[in-house]
Every structure is written in C-alpha cells, then in structure tokens.
Amino acid sequence: MNLLLATIQETWATWTTHWHVWTQHxxxxxxxxxxxxxxxxxxxxxxLPRGGRRGRAAGALLCVAALGVFASxxxxxxxxxxxxxxxxxxxxxxxxxxxxxxxxSPVYCALWFSLALLGTxxxxxxxxxxxxxxxxxxxxAGAIVVTFLFVLMLAQPEGNAYYDRIxxxxxxxxxxxxxxxxxxSVVLADTFNSPRSTLAAQAPAAPAxxxxxxxxxxVATLGGQLFSRYLVSVEVIGVLLLVALVGxxxxxxxxxxxxxxxxAARGAAEEGxxx
Amino acid sequence: MLELFAIPLVKIVVLIGxxxxxxxxxxxxxxxxxxxxxxxxxxxxxxxxxxxxxxFGLGQPLADGLKFLxxxxxxxxxxxxxxxxxxxxxxLASALAIYAVIPMGxxxxxxxxxxxxxxxxxxxxxxxxxLLYIFALSSIAVYGVILGGxxxxxxxxxxxxxxxxxxxxxxELPLGLGILGVVLVSGSLDLGxxxxxxxxxxxxxxxxxPLGLVVFVVAAFAEAARLPFDLPECEQELVGGYHTEYxxxxxxxxxxxxxxxxxxxxxxxxxxxxxxxxxxxLTGSGPVESWGQGILRIGVLMAKVFGVILFFMMVRWSWPRxxxxxxxxxxxxxxxxxxxxxxALMAVLCEPFIAERIGSRHWGVFLLISWAVALxxxxxxxxxxxxxxxxxxxxxxxxx
Numbered sequence: 240m241n242l243l244l245a246t247i248q249e250t251w252a253t254w255t256t257h258w259h260v261w262t263q264h265x266x267x268x269x270x271x272x273x274x275x276x277x278x279x280x281x282x283x284x285x286x287l288p289r290g291g292r293r294g295r296a297a298g299a300l301l302c303v304a305a306l307g308v309f310a311s312x313x314x315x316x317x318x319x320x321x322x323x324x325x326x327x328x329x330x331x332x333x334x335x336x337x338x339x340x341x342x343x344s345p346v347y348c349a350l351w352f353s354l355a356l357l358g359t360x361x362x363x364x365x366x367x368x369x370x371x372x373x374x375x376x377x378x379x380a381g382a383i384v385v386t387f388l389f390v391l392m393l394a395q396p397e398g399n400a401y402y403d404r405i406x407x408x409x410x411x412x413x414x415x416x417x418x419x420x421x422x423x424s425v426v427l428a429d430t431f432n433s434p435r436s437t438l439a440a441q442a443p444a445a446p447a448x449x450x451x452x453x454x455x456x457x458v459a460t461l462g463g464q465l466f467s468r469y470l471v472s473v474e475v476i477g478v479l480l481l482v483a484l485v486g487x488x489x490x491x492x493x494x495x496x497x498x499x500x501x502x503a504a505r506g507a508a509e510e511g512x513x514x
Numbered sequence: 515m516l517e518l519f520a521i522p523l524v525k526i527v528v529l530i531g532x533x534x535x536x537x538x539x540x541x542x543x544x545x546x547x548x549x550x551x552x553x554x555x556x557x558x559x560x561x562x563x564x565x566x567x568x569x570f571g572l573g574q575p576l577a578d579g580l581k582f583l584x585x586x587x588x589x590x591x592x593x594x595x596x597x598x599x600x601x602x603x604x605x606l607a608s609a610l611a612i613y614a615v616i617p618m619g620x621x622x623x624x625x626x627x628x629x630x631x632x633x634x635x636x637x638x639x640x641x642x643x644x645l646l647y648i649f650a651l652s653s654i655a656v657y658g659v660i661l662g663g664x665x666x667x668x669x670x671x672x673x674x675x676x677x678x679x680x681x682x683x684x685x686e687l688p689l690g691l692g693i694l695g696v697v698l699v700s701g702s703l704d705l706g707x708x709x710x711x712x713x714x715x716x717x718x719x720x721x722x723x724p725l726g727l728v729v730f731v732v733a734a735f736a737e738a739a740r741l742p743f744d745l746p747e748c749e750q751e752l753v754g755g756y757h758t759e760y761x762x763x764x765x766x767x768x769x770x771x772x773x774x775x776x777x778x779x780x781x782x783x784x785x786x787x788x789x790x791x792x793x794x795x796l797t798g799s800g801p802v803e804s805w806g807q808g809i810l811r812i813g814v815l816m817a818k819v820f821g822v823i824l825f826f827m828m829v830r831w832s833w834p835r836x837x838x839x840x841x842x843x844x845x846x847x848x849x850x851x852x853x854x855x856x857x858a859l860m861a862v863l864c865e866p867f868i869a870e871r872i873g874s875r876h877w878g879v880f881l882l883i884s885w886a887v888a889l890x891x892x893x894x895x896x897x898x899x900x901x902x903x904x905x906x907x908x909x910x911x912x913x914x
Contacts, residue, residue, distance in 0.1 A: 320519070350597075353657070373650050381649075381650060459702075
C-alpha cells in the first residue's frame with residue numbers, strides 16, 4: 240500500500256516537473272484559471288442545446304469541474320459558517336445561470352434565470368447590501384421574469400419550431416462566455432493576491448462603508464442620495480419611462496383605430512358588392 | 515454560533531409549528547362563523563378519536579388534515595410533473611418565509627448570548643428592509659400561481675392562473691401606495707421601529723392616515739384573495755382556478771398558503787396601522803422592562819390580529835364577489851388615485867409636522883386636515899363612481 244502511494248507520488252512529481260519544463264515559455268498554461276476556462280468552454284459547448292442529447296451529462300460534469308477549478312482560487316472567508324453560506328449562494332447562482340442557457344424549453348430557462356436572480360439577491364444580502372438584494376428580487380424576479388413567463392407560456396412551447404429550441408452558434412457563444420469568465424477571474428485573482436493593487440486601493444475605507452452601505456438606515460441614505468445628488472438622472476429616467484408608457488398606449492390606440500377602419504371598409508365593400 | 519444558528523432555528527421551529535396549528539384552527543373558526551352567519555350548526559361532531567366525546571368539534575382540523583393526507587395523490591397524465599409538484603412548494607415556502615420579519619410581540623427580558631440584549635420576538639430582528647422583503651416574497655408567491663396553472667396543462671387552470679396573477683400584480687400597486695404613507699411618516703422600513711414610532715406618539719397611523727388605511731385594507735383583501743376578491747377560486751362561476759387539477763396533499767398546501775396570506779396581511783394591518791403591540795395605558799411605550807410587560811405586549815398584538823381576522827371572516831359572508839372588470843377598475847380607477855393622494859398628502863404634511871417645526875401640540879391640525887381630505891376623496895369617489903357597476907346590456911361587435 241505504502242509502495243503504491245509512493246509510486247503515485249513519484250509519478251505525480253515527475254509529471255509536474257515535466258509539465259513545468261514544457262510550459263515555462265507559455266506561463267498562461269501554468270495558471271489554473273486557463274485550464275478552468277478551457278474546461279468551461281468545452282463543458283458549456285456540450286451543455287448547450289444543439290439538437291440531440293449527445294454529451295449533455297458530460298458537459299454538465301465538465302462545467303462542474305471547471306467551477307471547482309475557479310472556486311479553488313477564491314480566498315477563504317475566515318469563518319466556516321460564512322464560507323458555507325457563501326458557497327451555497329454562489330453555487331445556486333452559477334448553476335442556475337448554467338441552467339438558464341442550457342434548457343430547451345424557454346419556460347424552464349426563465350425559471351432557472353429567476354433562481355439565478357434569487358441567488359444574486361442572496362449574495363447581495365450576504366455582503367450587507369440588503370436594499371440591493373431585495374430590489375433585485377422585486378424588480379427582476381418579481382416583475383420582469385414574471386412578464387417573460389406570461390409571454391412564454393402564452394406562446395406555447397409545444398408549437399415552437401425546432402430552430403427555436405436549439406442554441407445558435409453554440410461553439411462561439413461557449414467560447415466567448417468562457418473568455419469573459421477567464422478575464423474577469425484573472426482580474427479578481429490579481430486583486431486577491433496583491434493587497435496593494437489598484438482595485439484594492441480604490442475600495443472604500445471601513446468608515447465610509449459603515450456610513451454608507453453598512454449603516455442600519457442605509458435605505459434612507461440611498462433615498463437621500465437619489466433625490467439630491469442624482470436627482471437629474473432620476474428625473475430623466477422617469478421621463479423616459481413615461482414616454483415609453485405613452486408610446487405603448489399610442490400604439491395600442493392606433494392599432495384599434497386602424498382595425499375599426501379596416502372593418503368599416505370591409506363592411507362597406509360587402510354592402511356595395513352585388514350578392 | 516448560538517446567536518447565529520441556535521436561537522433563529524428555535525424561533526423558526528416554534529413559529530412554523532404555531533402557525534400551522536393556528537391556521538388549522540382558524541379554518542375551523544371560519545367554518546363555525548359561516549355556520550353562525552347562515553344559521554346552521556357547523557362542524558360539531560369530531561372530538562376525541564375513538565370515543566363519543568364531541569368537544570365542540572375541536573377534532574375537526576385534525577380529521578380534515580388526516581383526510582387530505584390519506585387521499586390519493588393523483589397526478590394527471592397530461593401535466594408537467596416537475597413544475598406541477600414544485601408550484602405548491604413555492605407558494606407555501608414564500609408564504610411562510612414572510613414571517614421572518616414579522617414581529618410577534620416586542621421583546622422578552624431573557625438574556626441569551628454575548629450581546630446581553632432582550633430576546634426579540636422576530637426571527638430576523640432589526641431587518642432594515644423588512645417591508646421590502648415582504649413585498650419581494652409576495653411577488654415570488656405569484657410564481658407558484660403561474661406555475662400551478664401552466665404546469666396543469668389545462669386551459670381552465672391556465673386561465674385561472676393568469677387571472678390570479680393579473681389580480682395580484684394589479685393590487686400590489688395600491689398595497690405599496692398604502693404602505694408608502696406609513697413609511698414616509700415613520701421614516702423606517704423596519705416593522706419593529708414602525709410600531710415603536712406609533713407607541714411613542716400614541717397616535718396610530720389608522721387615525722392619521724384614514725385614506726391610506728382603506729386603500730391598504732382593500733388591497734390586502736385582494737392580495738390574500740379573500741371573498742369580495744376571490745376570483746382565483748370562484749368555484750361557482752368560473753371553473754376553480756389555478757388549482758383545479760390538484761388533489762390531496764398538494765391541494766391542501768395551496769389552500770394553507772392562501773389562508774396564511776390572510777393571516778399575514780392581518781399582521782401587517784395591525785402593525786402598520788393599529789399600533790402593533792401598543793395599547794394606551796396598558797403596555798407602555800419604551801423598551802420592555804419586565805416579563806409581565808413583554809407578555810402583555812404579545813397578548814395585545816395577538817388580540818388585535820385576531821380581531822382583524824374576525825373582520826376578514828365577517829366580510830366573507832357580507833359581500834358578493836366582484837366581476838373581473840369591476841375588480842380591475844377598482845384597482846386602477848379608485849385605489850390608485852386615492853393611494854397617490856394619500857402619499858402626496860403625507861409628503862406635504864410631513865414637512866411641517868414631523869420635522870417638529872410647529873411642535874407636537876398641533877397634531878390636532880394634522881388629524882383634521884388628513885380626515886378632511888379623506889372624507890373629500892371618498893365623497894368625490896362616491897359621486898363620480900369611476901368603477902360603478904356597468905350592468906347595462908352591452909352591444910357586442912360581431913367579430914369578423
């Protein structure tokens with residue numbers, strides 16, 4: 240048994256040395272994140288609905304492995320209870336995000352999307368931004384996705400054509416998604432590793448946080464900011480939404496009028512035409 | 515560890531156990547009430563099992579629960595099985611999770627943990643966004659309805675689901691507007707702080723914001739789908755609703771969640787508008803000092819909530835149900851303008867009165883103005899009748 244373990248260790252050591260020698264000219268290949276991104280691209284490509292059922296389980300496994308690789312670079316939060324809650328929320332969010340793009344029925348996509356939004360809201364709550372977390376749930380999961388669901392359910396997925404239920408350009412989208420995730424995590428890993436990097440320097444100091452997001456009455460602070468410093472933006476957005484509302488009503492009213500006119504014209508034509 | 519996990523877990527277990535039991539007995543109360551209104555006897559047979567002791571029918575909820583439990587859990591072949599099972603779970607979970615921020619009293623002088631603070635009667639004490647959290651969860655409850663209707667794969671269920679969710683979405687607006695006036699005056703979204711505010715001033719928001727109270731109560735009836743607004747499940751005129759295809763445990767999960775919504779909005783009405791645990795000359799207003807005071811505050815809150823629930827049950831047998839177009843025009847043509855008026859009025863009155871530029875002896879002026887505006891608004895609504903019953907025979911355009 241010991242002999243076997245020793246052999247495995249030795250082989251592992253030799254292989255890793257070989258590996259380092261081979262890849263010393265391409266330092267990117269030595270980074271775990273690169274391999275995570277490659278695994279993620281492959282996994283997402285297999286997972287996306289491309290028609291048949293081929294390789295979707297393998298794709299899911301590859302995606303989970305890639306997520307594990309990315310997660311291994313995250314710093315420990317210092318407390319197992321915090322860490323556990325974080326893993327739970329982050330896992331739910333990311334897995335639900337993968338579910339959003341990999342389902343064939345649009346209704347299931349929308350449901351996974353709402354689960355991802357719930358996870359995001361939980362992550363906001365977890366980091367102390369309770370208003371942002373609740374607002375995400377109310378605005379996105381509670382209003383926007385419900386509207387999506389209405390449309391999707393009324394559109395009847397059974398009646399959809401084949402080309403509506405597969406993903407177009409699966410390869411390109413999987414690759415670009417993986418590249419995006421890779422770049423973001425490289426920047427983040429850089430921040431975690433060097434405490435004096437630019438992002439860390441720009442982060443607000445503890446007293447500012449205590450007065451801002453972490454204050455017990457931070458909703459009042461937020462409201463004050465919105466209606467003093469950002470008043471013009473709030474007003475402009477309000478006017479924009481009002482214009483959109485008026486436009487929608489105008490379209491509906493115009494449509495009703497043209498329908499009535501068309502009906503009247505048809506009625507006149509029927510009356511005028513000899514039986 | 516104790517404060518992070520153990521105390522909330524104990525609170526959650528006690529709360530959910532109590533809620534489920536109380537809900538079962540409130541159903542019995544509702545049936546007794548129906549019997550009383552309709553001059554019947556109501557359920558009075560079931561008592562202690564295997565004996566002949568009747569005990570005023572107190573065994574009825576247990577028997578009903580067992581009946582639902584042992585019924586065949588029938589899944590029709592045409593449903594979407596995953597979502598069909600998930601829908602009642604989502605509904606009940608969101609209905610229960612709301613209770614995380616609802617205070618069941620003030621505090622009890624029981625020191626646990628390192629902080630040395632009183633034991634709070636809320637699962638998540640000091641939640642700064644408590645009211646928004648309730649709104650978020652009530653918008654999640656819409657999912658259960660839509661999914662239940664759609665996954666049943668039956669046009670009556672689906673239409674029922676659309677009807678219900680349209681009603682819930684439409685009445686969320688007046689519900690929020692009714693709350694906004696309270697939030698504006700009290701300056702907080704934390705339910706505990708809102709109660710303390712009313713206790714300190716001794717003036718419940720029901721007296722200072724009559725317009726907001728009516729808007730909120732009507733919207734609460736619609737959100738809880740209680741009788742004048744119970745289109746989600748009007749068995750007589752429209753086929754059932756989103757739960758037409760459900761039976762057994764899953765059906766009772768939906769029904770419990772719906773009943774629990776009524777209890778939730780009763781708590782909200784009492785906490786936001788009727789002073790929560792406060793009663794003049796009985797409970798005091800500051801922090802809790804003795805066990806007696808703490809328990810008295812719990813008792814006062816529960817008594818008020820019970821009163822509101824009785825009101826809900828009386829209303830059920832007092833008004834006929836709205837038609838769907840009447841329900842919608844009530845929401846958009848009556849409740850929305852009144853809610854906006856209440857919000858504007860509170861914003862205007864807040865400026866001189868709350869900032870204490872005039873002083874607290876002018877509360878009488880505040881009351882006078884708000885009641886005058888409310889009476890005027892109700893009078894105008896009654897004269898204009900924007901949602902008056904349009905029952906004249908309508909000429910239907912022949913479709914081509």
